[in-house]
Amino acid sequence: MASAGQWDDLRQRLLSGAAMAGAGVALIWAGGIWFAALTALVSGLMLWELSRMLAPEKTAEALQIAVIGGLAVLLARALPGLYTFPILAAPAIVGIGLLKRHPLLFAPFALAILVAGHGLSGFRDTYGVVWLFWLVLVVIATDVFGYFAGRFIGGPKFWPRVSPKKTWSGTVAGWIAAALIGVIFRQFTNAGPDLPWISMALSLASQMGDIAESALKRRMGVKDSSNLLPGHGGLFDRFDGLLGAALFMLLVAQLVYVPEVRF
Numbered sequence: 001m002a003s004a005g006q007w008d009d010l011r012q013r014l015l016s017g018a019a020m021a022g023a024g025v026a027l028i029w030a031g032g033i034w035f036a037a038l039t040a041l042v043s044g045l046m047l048w049e050l051s052r053m054l055a056p057e058k059t060a061e062a063l064q065i066a067v068i069g070g071l072a073v074l075l076a077r078a079l080p081g082l083y084t085f086p087i088l089a090a091p092a093i094v095g096i097g098l099l100k101r102h103p104l105l106f107a108p109f110a111l112a113i114l115v116a117g118h119g120l121s122g123f124r125d126t127y128g129v130v131w132l133f134w135l136v137l138v139v140i141a142t143d144v145f146g147y148f149a150g151r152f153i154g155g156p157k158f159w160p161r162v163s164p165k166k167t168w169s170g171t172v173a174g175w176i177a178a179a180l181i182g183v184i185f186r187q188f189t190n191a192g193p194d195l196p197w198i199s200m201a202l203s204l205a206s207q208m209g210d211i212a213e214s215a216l217k218r219r220m221g222v223k224d225s226s227n228l229l230p231g232h233g234g235l236f237d238r239f240d241g242l243l244g245a246a247l248f249m250l251l252v253a254q255l256v257y258v259p260e261v262r263f
Contacts, residue, residue, distance in 0.1 A: 043117030044070030049225040061098040088114040116246040130261040142174035149173030163214040178203030209244020
């Protein structure tokens with residue numbers, strides 16, 4: 001059973017979460033350069049947080065990596081597909097040279113951030129806004145239901161060595177919530193009958209993104225990626241699940257046909 005102290009951060013989380021959600025929904029709906037600018041900004045800030053976690057003394061270098069990364073996400077969108085991977089890989093390579101710390105941690109996380117940022121923008125243009133709203137809602141439902149179930153029900157830990165707070169009750173609640181999002185979207189769109197279980201798979205990918213970032217923070221001995229977001233920590237702390245889900249969705253789109261879904 002949850003104690004009163006466990007809910008102390010709830011008001012801050014709700015207010016900052018609502019502000020992020022409102023801005024995100026507006027820019028996803030706008031699409032085009034507006035959503036591309038959002039993905040570039042978020043990617044750059046997450047690279048800054050990653051750099052600061054791995055090499056906290058490299059303040060100027062972290063800012064340089066953030067700017068280079070954000071510009072790379074925009075540039076990869078503007079140039080032909082042949083140049084996409086080299087452009088997105090460049091900030092990761094440059095970052096290794098600037099930080100000179102933990103290259104085997106920085107490179108894969110940096111590349112994942114850049115690929116997800118670029119991929120989400122392109123996915124919005126190619127497959128329409130509905131898939132993006134589905135993705136975001138699955139991630140939010142996974143996080144919110146997992147948060148409340150974990151706090152209220154508690155129980156055995158999911159992976160205590162990596163993420164001490166994550167419980168099996170919260171994990172399963174996230175899967176159930178994601179499936180319900182899939183069921184709801186089936187009623188209002190032309191999505192196929194497989195959407196509920198695909199939503200559960202996306203939920204699991206979101207949770208793996210969360211666990212990967214938790215492992216990184218545990219390795220570096222930090223509680224939050226930054227203090228940019230009141231009640232949430234940093235952007236990396238909030239978007240780690242979206243990062244995992246986005247990479248999963250982009251991979252699936254390369255392997256199977258993804259139809260445009262409409263309301």
